Amino acid sequence: MSSKFGIILVKPQLGENIGACARAMKNFGFSKLHIVEPKINFPNHKAKATSVGAYDIINKAKVFNNIQDAIEPFNLVISLSARRRDINKKNISLKEFQKIIKRRNLNLGLMFGPEASGLSNKDLSFSNYILQIPTSSKFKSLNLSHSVTLVCYEIFKGLNKKQISKKSFGLKISSKSKISSIVSHLINLLEKKDLFIPNEKKHSMILNINNLIHRLEPNDKELRILASIISSLSKK
Amino acid sequence: MSSKFGIILVKPQLGENIGACARAMKNFGFSKLHIVEPKINFPNHKAKATSVGAYDIINKAKVFNNIQDAIEPFNLVISLSARRRDINKKNISLKEFQKIIKRRNLNLGLMFGPEASGLSNKDLSFSNYILQIPTSSKFKSLNLSHSVTLVCYEIFKGLNKKQISKKSFGLKISSKSKISSIVSHLINLLEKKDLFIPNEKKHSMILNINNLIHRLEPNDKELRILASIISSLSKK
Numbered sequence: 001m002s003s004k005f006g007i008i009l010v011k012p013q014l015g016e017n018i019g020a021c022a023r024a025m026k027n028f029g030f031s032k033l034h035i036v037e038p039k040i041n042f043p044n045h046k047a048k049a050t051s052v053g054a055y056d057i058i059n060k061a062k063v064f065n066n067i068q069d070a071i072e073p074f075n076l077v078i079s080l081s082a083r084r085r086d087i088n089k090k091n092i093s094l095k096e097f098q099k100i101i102k103r104r105n106l107n108l109g110l111m112f113g114p115e116a117s118g119l120s121n122k123d124l125s126f127s128n129y130i131l132q133i134p135t136s137s138k139f140k141s142l143n144l145s146h147s148v149t150l151v152c153y154e155i156f157k158g159l160n161k162k163q164i165s166k167k168s169f170g171l172k173i174s175s176k177s178k179i180s181s182i183v184s185h186l187i188n189l190l191e192k193k194d195l196f197i198p199n200e201k202k203h204s205m206i207l208n209i210n211n212l213i214h215r216l217e218p219n220d221k222e223l224r225i226l227a228s229i230i231s232s233l234s235k236k
Numbered sequence: 237m238s239s240k241f242g243i244i245l246v247k248p249q250l251g252e253n254i255g256a257c258a259r260a261m262k263n264f265g266f267s268k269l270h271i272v273e274p275k276i277n278f279p280n281h282k283a284k285a286t287s288v289g290a291y292d293i294i295n296k297a298k299v300f301n302n303i304q305d306a307i308e309p310f311n312l313v314i315s316l317s318a319r320r321r322d323i324n325k326k327n328i329s330l331k332e333f334q335k336i337i338k339r340r341n342l343n344l345g346l347m348f349g350p351e352a353s354g355l356s357n358k359d360l361s362f363s364n365y366i367l368q369i370p371t372s373s374k375f376k377s378l379n380l381s382h383s384v385t386l387v388c389y390e391i392f393k394g395l396n397k398k399q400i401s402k403k404s405f406g407l408k409i410s411s412k413s414k415i416s417s418i419v420s421h422l423i424n425l426l427e428k429k430d431l432f433i434p435n436e437k438k439h440s441m442i443l444n445i446n447n448l449i450h451r452l453e454p455n456d457k458e459l460r461i462l463a464s465i466i467s468s469l470s471k472k
Contacts (some may be wrong), residue, residue: 016252024382053375075374087369088455094393094400097279134400136265139289146260149382150389157370164370165328219324220318 005155006032008070008077009147010123011114013039019050019058020145021112024056027149028156033061034070039114056067065102067111068125074109076100080147082140083168087121092129098158099128115144174223175233176214182227183213189234240342241391242268243384244306244313246359247350255286255294256381262290262405264388269297270306275350303347303362310345314334315355316383317362318376323357328365331381334394336365346387349378410459412450419449425470463466 007025012018012035022033025162035042043058051058064070071077078100084091092100111127112121124130131143133150143151157164187206196202218226243261248271260267271278279294285296298381300306309312314336320327328336337344347363348416349355359364369378369386378386423442434436454462 004468016237016398020379020382023379026375027371027378027382029374050379053377088458090453096456133389135263136392138265139262141289142263143256143259143286143381145379146256146382146385149379149385153369153386156372160370216327222319222324 004108005030005101005106005224006034006074006109007033007152008036008067008109008111008146009144010036010067010070010111010119011039011142014144015040015044015046016050017115018061018142019054020046021058021148022051022054024145024149025057025153028152030152030155031057031060033057034064034109035061036064036067036070038063044217058190067123069110071109071126074107076103076106076129077127078110078129078131079111079124080113080151081124081130081136082118082142084132085124086128087123087124087130089124089127090129094131094134094154096129097131097154101155101158110122110148110150112144112147121183121214146202147229161208168169173217174220178217178220179214179218182230183210184224185227186213186230189230193234237269240344241337242270242310242343242345242427244272244303244345245274245380245384246272246303246306246347246355247275248283248380250380251276251280251282252286253351253380253465254278254297255283255288255290256288257384258283258287258293258297260388261293261320262387263385263393266388266391267293267296270300270345271297271304272300280415282366302455307345307347307362309402310343312339312342312358312365313345313347313363314365314367315360315470316349316387317360317366317368318354318371320368321360321366323360323365323366325360326365327347328367330367330370333366333367337391337394346384347384347397348380352407365456395419403406409453414451414456414459415454418459418466419446421463422454422466423465429470460467 007021007030009018009021018035018038025031025033042063043061047058048055062171078092078097100106111119111123120187133147186209190196196205212219216222242256243266245254245257254271254274261269262266269334278299279297283294284291298306314328314333336342347355347359365385369383371378422445426432430439449462452458
């Protein structure tokens with residue numbers, strides 16, 4: 001999967017951000033990092049420090065003098081922009097983006113601009129489409145590594161839909177029979193302690209106890225703890 | 237919207253991360269930040285620097301000595317964890333998460349652990365559910381501010397679905413009539429330049445020219461530029 005996608009950082013200003021981008025890329029299974037005219041010496045120690053477990057991406061990152069060379073291996077380039085631009089380039093929605101990433105024979109470069117200013121109109125002219133990450137209209141300026149994180153995440157989610165939906169898993173809840181036997185035991189004890197006198201109370205009391213304990217969704221260990229709490233309390 | 241959700245950072249270690257979290261919160265319209273036992277003096281200059289336009293969130297952030305106090309205003313707490321834990325707490329999927337955030341009368345606290353270790357089992361015990369952000373199985377450890385970014389983004393997307401899908405907008409493409417008149421003009425000029433000799437070539441040449449120019453999706457300004465390029469080239 002990862003070889004079909006590359007991240008292109010144009011004129012990044014902070015080593016920390018490059019490192020954080022590399023880390024995010026690795027979190028979502030990407031490895032191809034192209035850097036155009038970095039405003040710092042690269043690689044540097046800050047980039048390595050913030051990359052944490054993604055040294056390999058920093059080490060294999062390629063540095064270019066211009067966008068033309070950096071985008072050469074790709075057959076489609078999508079630029080990220082925080083604002084609408086006065087340039088005749090199609091702005092795609094996340095939905096369209098999700099369709100594009102599933103194309104066959106795709107070599108997609110995702111291009112991100114410098115921290116302070118974003119991509120220039122000239123930079124944008126090299127791309128096929130522009131993608132704007134949806135944000136609050138009041139504060140659109142995303143941190144560079146946050147943009148990279150969100151784009152990598154969207155691609156990862158789009159390409160791994162089945163696996164992700166499988167990831168939901170429930171509790172290891174004790175069987176209803178075990179829970180019921182605790183409830184019975186408790187009710188017996190309470191009966192001996194005369195809780196259900198007068199007898200008319202009994203029905204609603206039992207209903208409430210049942211409700212409470214079944215709602216707990218305990219596992220076996222917790223059920224044993226519950227049993228021992230009940231017996232401790234009922235000791236004379 | 238924002239007042240229904242809060243971000244709880246448990247024992248964060250780096251001011252830069254707190255600042256980056258605040259910035260991400262503001263990007264997606266959130267403002268309530270609770271910090272439990274920060275491992276640094278807070279607020280500090282690094283947190284302010286990386287928050288960029290989100291000073292206000294840093295300034296209003298509340299610091300607590302323990303989780304109990306920090307979660308008090310919420311009626312539901314979801315903890316973020318990068319790995320499955322040996323604790324009897326329901327792990328919810330993103331789909332279930334999307335359902336929960338749409339509940340009425342919700343005051344949801346989203347709890348994130350320290351950078352190095354994540355939340356402890358004791359920390360997790362205060363939450364209702366655990367959410368694991370889907371990542372590559374090879375490198376699951378997300379940067380703290382990246383986790384906060386992704387969670388805020390998911391909530392923002394979930395609650396603004398209609399607006400976001402509207403955000404797609406096409407090009408201001410010139411009308412087909414304008415494009416066709418340029419094509420006709422070009423073909424006339426080329427005819428005069430004897431490009432279509434022998435005559436059998438003509439049909440397929442015109443087809444190709446049509447294909448190319450209609451595929452361009454030019455706007456009116458670009459079409460005028462194209463027209464002037466054509467007339468310049470055709471000057472004797």
